[in-house]
Amino acid sequence: MKSTLLSLSRSIKTTITLCLIVWAGPLASAEAPANKYQKTVESDIKRFSQFFYNKFSHVKPADFKDGIYAIDAAAREQWIEIEDFPPYELSIDDGKELFEAPFANGKSYADCFANGGVGIRQNYPHFDSKLNEVITLELAINRCRTNNGEKPLKYKKGPLADISAYMASTSRGEVFDVKVPNEAAYAAYMDGKKFFYSKRGQLNLACVDCHVGITGQKLRADIPGPGLGQVTGFPVYRAKWEEIGTLHRRYAGCNKNVRAKPFKAQSEVYRNLEYFQTLMSQGLAVNGPSSRK
Numbered sequence: 001m002k003s004t005l006l007s008l009s010r011s012i013k014t015t016i017t018l019c020l021i022v023w024a025g026p027l028a029s030a031e032a033p034a035n036k037y038q039k040t041v042e043s044d045i046k047r048f049s050q051f052f053y054n055k056f057s058h059v060k061p062a063d064f065k066d067g068i069y070a071i072d073a074a075a076r077e078q079w080i081e082i083e084d085f086p087p088y089e090l091s092i093d094d095g096k097e098l099f100e101a102p103f104a105n106g107k108s109y110a111d112c113f114a115n116g117g118v119g120i121r122q123n124y125p126h127f128d129s130k131l132n133e134v135i136t137l138e139l140a141i142n143r144c145r146t147n148n149g150e151k152p153l154k155y156k157k158g159p160l161a162d163i164s165a166y167m168a169s170t171s172r173g174e175v176f177d178v179k180v181p182n183e184a185a186y187a188a189y190m191d192g193k194k195f196f197y198s199k200r201g202q203l204n205l206a207c208v209d210c211h212v213g214i215t216g217q218k219l220r221a222d223i224p225g226p227g228l229g230q231v232t233g234f235p236v237y238r239a240k241w242e243e244i245g246t247l248h249r250r251y252a253g254c255n256k257n258v259r260a261k262p263f264k265a266q267s268e269v270y271r272n273l274e275y276f277q278t279l280m281s282q283g284l285a286v287n288g289p290s291s292r293k
């Protein structure tokens with residue numbers, strides 16, 4: 001009897017150990033493909049980034065996080081000087097203060113986010129499988145507010161951009177790690193991808209025409225930067241804006257440049273576009289906030 005129990009207990013132990021091994025496998029291995037959707041997207045990412053590695057073979061892959069300054073050597077020098085006394089510093093300080101201030105109900109932003117909202121930028125945007133939509137960091141900040149009885153903030157600039165800047169600053173150097181958990185997430189990704197490749201506006205140009213096709217070539221006064229690493233530095237302080245602004249503000253600008261009607265910041269279209277673009281920049285480091293011309 002005793003030995004039967006002993007062997008039963010042993011076999012349970014073995015089963016548990018086996019379960020743990022099987023369970024720990026995917027968690028432990030960083031490159032384990034989660035599902036077929038993730039796998040498909042990963043092969044898209046490879047092809048997309050390889051294009052830029054080939055085109056700009058002198059650029060270190062990790063440097064694509066610097067946007068236009070990865071490929072424009074003259075502008076890069078100036079930019080590095082600016083980054084020595086970064087014009088977005090104040091935004092980070094203001095953002096931290098806003099982030100730490102409690103809401104009227106006594107709760108705060110920290111209560112809404114994993115790890116108290118610190119060092120999590122690299123996981124945004126993410127696909128929420130219950131709500132079936134892409135959640136960007138800015139959307140999550142405002143949902144945190146409204147869930148706690150506070151008014152939402154404007155999406156393009158001001159306090160929300162400051163909070164986003166502060167949160168990005170706590171993730172600097174962390175590598176973007178965005179997942180495509182299921183079919184609905186894949187559909188959102190495909191929607192963003194379609195947007196990136198679709199011609200629009202009176203000039204009939206797609207994002208891909210400038211940021212892949214003629215990236216690195218002079219277009220009037222500007223050089224369109226590489227589509228790889230386009231989102232990693234946001235929010236950005238732009239000299240042209242004389243303040244900090246969010247990615248969706250920039251999206252609206254690039255839509256207007258081709259004389260197309262921009263979409264609303266945090267509209268589903270722009271969130272899906274951000275999802276696609278961040279996936280294409282998967283593996284690059286968060287370096288927001290940053291400065292731009």
Ligand code: HEC
Pocket residue numbers: 066067068195196205206207208209210211219222223224225226229230231233236250251254255257258273292
């Ligand atoms: C007519 C060419 C053109 C088209 C079309 C265009 N852009 Fe741009 N875009 C530019 C130029 C030029 C810049 C400034 C240089 C840079 O940072 O790439 C820019 C900048 C950006 C930036 C800022 C990058 C940074 O690091 O600050 C983002 C993001 C961006 N574009 C996204 C898009 C998206 C998304 C589309 C499609 C909806 C698009 N662009 C369409 C020319 C274009």
